[in-house]
Amino acid sequence: MLIAIDGPAASGKGTLARRLAAHYGLCHLDTGLTFRAVGAALLAAHRALDDEAAAVAVAEQLDLASLDRERLNRHGIGEAASRVAVMPDLRSALVSRQRAFAHTGAGAVLDGRDIGTVVLPDAAAKLFVTADPATRARRRAAEIRSRGGTARDADILADLSRRDRRDAERAVAPLKPAPDAYLLDTTGMDIETAFRSAVDIVDQARDERA
Template identity: 65%
Template sequence: MIVAIDGPAASGKGTMARRLAAYLGVPHLDTGLTFRAVAHALLTAGQPLDDEVLAERAALDLDLGALDRDILSAHEIGEAASKVAVMPKVRTALLQAQRAFANQPGGAVLDGRDIGTVVCPDAAVKLYVTASPEVRARRRTDEILSKGGSADYEQVLADVRKRDERDTNRAVAPLLPAEDAHLLDTSKLDIESAFRQAVGIVEEVKAQ
């Protein structure tokens, strides 16, 4: 069974994906980390971020089983990832790797922004996890503060809205729900309630 989870930044889709993967006993892939890993490889090697040939090579050499979330979550890597993510050759290389991951025996759970629409359009279950920009900004701010960082809610909210605008209006693989996706608005739900709803959807599909 392939489960595709999409949604905007700070919607809770990553936590949802990890918990669902554990529940189903299948591997999980945060596809956003794959773009970050390409950027990290270039930065580590001291290579330029605007060379598509080098970026494609890094994408082709990527080991999806060795993505370190702690390292790749750094802000500067996220900024660098946004530069390589627009390169067609990088997107093609990573798309092939993501599909291969999804189609391994037993299935997988993948989360990102175009899983149900581009990466796995035939996924058995498609979830679109979202929440209001204000709720997502509050969650992101609290997360940063809980880790000892500094964050201003209004600035985070502005960043969330800017990210939404960029993701939904980009020319290639824009962020939008698949036509057959189950919408899960977590604005008024805690993670446990949202997870129970997601499990209910998965079990309903499995029973068909």
């Protein structure tokens, strides 16, 4: 059973993916963390973020089951991840690793920006999770503050806008919903309402394929 969840940053897709994985008893992979791990490694090694050979070498050694979400979700690493994500050879290396992860065992829930279109086009259920930019900025700023950081909604909004533009306009695997994806707009939804809506969508998709 494969569930693909895509959407822009701070749309709620990661929280939904984790909840769905627990609900259906499946493994979960936040594919954004794989790009963040590569970006973080390049920063730590003082390598340029456009050094594709170094990025691919890092990707080939990643343990996808042991990514440190707390560390990799720091705000500065997100910008590095967005920059390395435009490199075709790196994307190819990580997509191969992500597919292998998903097809191990009973299935998996993967979330990212190109899961339904590129990584798992054969997924049983595909969701494209979104929310209006102001809502997403408020969520991300609140998340940063909850970890003891400081953040201004306006700065976060500007950063998200840059990342959205880069993700949507990149030549390889741009951010966009798959033709058969269900759109879930979480603007105005609390997490429980969004989760129940996502479960209904997944169950409907499974029934249609049965």
